[in-house]
Amino acid sequence: xxxxxxxxxxxxxxxxxxxxxxxxxxxxxxxxxxxxxxxxxxxxxxxxxxxxxxxxxxxxxxxxxxxxxxxxxxxxxxxxxxxxxxxxxxxxxxxxxxxxxxxxxxxxxxxxxxxxxxxxxxxxxxxxxxxxxxxxxxxxxxxxxxxxxxxxxxxxxxxxxxxxxxxxxxxxxxxxxxxxxxxxxxxxxxxxxxxxxxxxxxxxxxxxxxxxxxxxxxxxxxxxxxxxxxxxxxxxxxxxxxxxxxxxxxxxxxxxxxxxxxxxxxxxxxxxxxxxxxxxxxxx
Amino acid sequence: xxxxxxxxxxxxxxxxxxxxxxxxxxxxxxxxxxxxxxxxxxxxxxxxxxxxxxxxxxxxxxxxxxxxxxxxxxxxxxxxxxxxxxxxxxxxxxxxxxxxxxxxxxxxxxxxxxxxxxxxxxxxxxxxxxxxxxxxxxxxxxxxxxxxxxxxxxxxxxxxxxxxxxx
Numbered sequence: 121x122x123x124x125x126x127x128x129x130x131x132x133x134x135x136x137x138x139x140x141x142x143x144x145x146x147x148x149x150x151x152x153x154x155x156x157x158x159x160x161x162x163x164x165x166x167x168x169x170x171x172x173x174x175x176x177x178x179x180x181x182x183x184x185x186x187x188x189x190x191x192x193x194x195x196x197x198x199x200x201x202x203x204x205x206x207x208x209x210x211x212x213x214x215x216x217x218x219x220x221x222x223x224x225x226x227x228x229x230x231x232x233x234x235x236x237x238x239x240x241x242x243x244x245x246x247x248x249x250x251x252x253x254x255x256x257x258x259x260x261x262x263x264x265x266x267x268x269x270x271x272x273x274x275x276x277x278x279x280x281x282x283x284x285x286x287x288x289x290x291x292x293x294x295x296x297x298x299x300x301x302x303x304x305x306x307x308x309x310x311x312x313x314x315x316x317x318x319x320x321x322x323x324x325x326x327x328x329x330x331x332x333x334x335x336x337x338x339x340x341x342x343x344x345x346x347x348x349x350x351x352x353x354x355x356x357x358x359x360x361x362x363x364x365x366x367x368x369x370x371x372x373x374x375x376x377x378x379x380x381x382x383x384x385x386x387x388x389x390x391x392x393x394x395x396x397x398x399x400x401x402x403x404x
Numbered sequence: 405x406x407x408x409x410x411x412x413x414x415x416x417x418x419x420x421x422x423x424x425x426x427x428x429x430x431x432x433x434x435x436x437x438x439x440x441x442x443x444x445x446x447x448x449x450x451x452x453x454x455x456x457x458x459x460x461x462x463x464x465x466x467x468x469x470x471x472x473x474x475x476x477x478x479x480x481x482x483x484x485x486x487x488x489x490x491x492x493x494x495x496x497x498x499x500x501x502x503x504x505x506x507x508x509x510x511x512x513x514x515x516x517x518x519x520x521x522x523x524x525x526x527x528x529x530x531x532x533x534x535x536x537x538x539x540x541x542x543x544x545x546x547x548x549x550x551x552x553x554x555x556x557x558x559x560x561x562x563x564x565x566x567x568x569x570x571x
Contacts, residue, residue, distance in 0.1 A: 133454035133487070140462045140483045147469075148476030148535060155476075155538045 229344060232256055232382040234264075237281070241288055241314040241374045248272065248284040250380060258282045261392065263343040263383040269371035270294070270336060270347050271380050282382070287317055287349075288374055295340045296349055299333040301326060307334070307349065307368065314374050316353065322364040330355060334368050341391055343383065415444055416464050424471040427560075435545075436552030440560035441468050441478075442528040445486045446521060450497065450505040454490055461486025474536065481531040485524055496520050509569055521561050529554040 128135065149156045234250040252258050254277050264271040264284050272286035273294070285292050288309050296319055297304035305321035319334055332352045338345025354367040419441040427438045445461045465482030469475045496516055497505055509517050533550045540546065 133458065136455050136458050137483065137487045140458060141480055144462075144465075144476045144480035144483060146476070148480065151475035152477075155535070158538045 230257070230384040231265075232258060232384055234258075234282075234380050234382055236377050236380060239374070239377055244290055244311040246286055246288045246374070247275070248286050248377070250282050250284055250382070251280070252382060253278050253280040253282050255279050256382075257384055258382050259384075259389065261342060262385075264380050265343075265347060265383060266372055266377060266380045269349050270343055271372060271374075271377065273342055274382065284380075286374060287370065287372075288314055294343070294349075295337045296334050297337040297345075298322070298326070298328050298352070299335050299346075301328060303328070304337040304339065305363075305366075315370055317350070317368050317370055319352075319366040319368050320358060320363070322366060324363060326364065328352065328355075334366070341385070344385070412444070412447070412460060415447060416460070416467070419444055420464065420467045420471060423468050428472050430556075432552065432556065435549045436556050437549075438556035438560050439478075439529065439532060439553060440557050440564065441465075442482065442485055442525055442557065443561045443564045445482065445489050446507060446524055446561065446565075448489060448493075449507065450490075450493055450501065451503045452490065454487075457486045457489060458483060461489075477532060477535045480535055481528050484531050485528045488527060489524060492520065492523060509565065517565070518562070521565070522558055525558045525561055526554050529557055 149159050232252055234252040234256075236248055237251050238247075238249040240246045240248075248264075248271070250264070258274055258277050260274050260277055262274040264274060264286075270287070272284045272289070272292060274282050275285040276283045287294065287307065290309060290311055292307070292309060294307045295304055296307045303322055303326040305319045307317055307319050309317045322328075330352050334349045334352060336343040336345055336347040336349065348371055350368040350370040352366050353369040356365045356367065357363075358365040423439070423441045427440065431437055441464055444464050445457065448457050448460075461482040462479055465479035468482075469478040472478075493505075493507060496519065497512060505511055507517060507520060512520065529550055533546060533553070537546050
């Protein structure tokens with residue numbers, strides 16, 4: 121404070137000079153129209169320029185936030201894009217090739233609707249009873265499907281009922297492949313969790329990843345190829361280390377299974393007869 | 405002290421009145437207007453407190469402004485000159501000059517005073533015309549007006565000094 125007072129005492133004439141000049145300038149602009157207008161014009165220009173600079177600086181300073189917002193927006197748009205791309209792919213896929221293929225596949229297939237009467241999931245060898253039998257055209261070895269995937273294979277038939285060996289049975293053994301590749305293996309149940317099963321014998325050189333779709337291969341003649349089974353959940357080595365063992369998350373919850381359908385392939389009987397006739401020849 | 409004050413007051417009244425009655429009506433060739441009221445600032449002796457010079461200059465300029473409707477222009481220029489005058493005088497007189505040296509032909513020598521008066525009047529006229537025109541769009545006219553007015557102001561200041569000295 122004292123230093124400030126000393127400073128003022130020493131340079132008071134500067135202070136007085138600036139005060140007086142400031143007063144003069146005020147008078148000048150206040151009472152002289154010409155100088156006033158020039159001052160206003162110049163001041164406007166200068167203030168405008170300064171505002172411009174300020175805006176530029178502010179814009180530069182807020183670039184960080186803008187950048188963040190843009191990044192988030194970008195991510196959102198990318199996700200949107202992905203979803204839309206999937207939609208488009210699904211639509212174009214469905215409407216052209218896939219639908220046609222599906223229609224072709226199902227041309228010689230007859231679906232027999234059925235209802236599950238008894239069911240179990242807790243045992244190691246589960247069986248399902250359905251309310252259709254020989255009189256409805258059901259024969260052993262026919263495939264059974266539900267709306268979301270395959271259920272199993274008909275094991276025994278009576279006139280009005282049939283017993284189905286579902287995927288959740290240690291004797292069940294269904295030929296599957298990974299969608300998009302031609303690598304196939306056999307689907308077996310390890311008797312542990314009713315939502316998971318194991319796809320074995322996938323060769324070591326096959327390229328796939330977690331989340332790939334597992335579908336029927338069509339080799340067994342029980343199911344047409346391409347029926348949905350589930351998705352790859354985990355990739356492990358098989359016990360002998362020569363192939364992959366995939367843990368598959370099933371698309372069907374067997375504990376809530378109600379409505380199913382039996383697949384009656386037109387030429388299944390013919391094919392089986394042919395195979396039976398060929399058997400003795402091979403065994404010889 | 406009082407005498408000195410009254411003397412300055414007298415000079416102030418005379419200069420302002422002369423400016424109002426006579427010099428404001430002189431426009432030689434439409435350009436040159438003498439502004440010799442700056443002479444008041446040139447009177448202050450060495451060692452005068454700076455605030456008093458500033459106030460005298462300011463008041464004199466303001467009175468001239470009021471009487472000639474140029475509010476702010478004369479006052480600002482006079483304040484500037486009053487701020488510079490003590491510094492200039494200090495620079496122009498010898499180091500061993502008396503502390504209350506009164507600027508005049510006899511005390512400073514003719515040429516030194518001549519330069520002293522020339523610099524102060526030039527500074528004053530430049531400031532005055534810069535504020536009055538407030539733009540450099542008519543730089544040629546402005547230069548002519550500045551130069552001619554400066555010459556006339558300067559001559560009148562020397563004349564006043566001569567008269568005072570002769571008294």
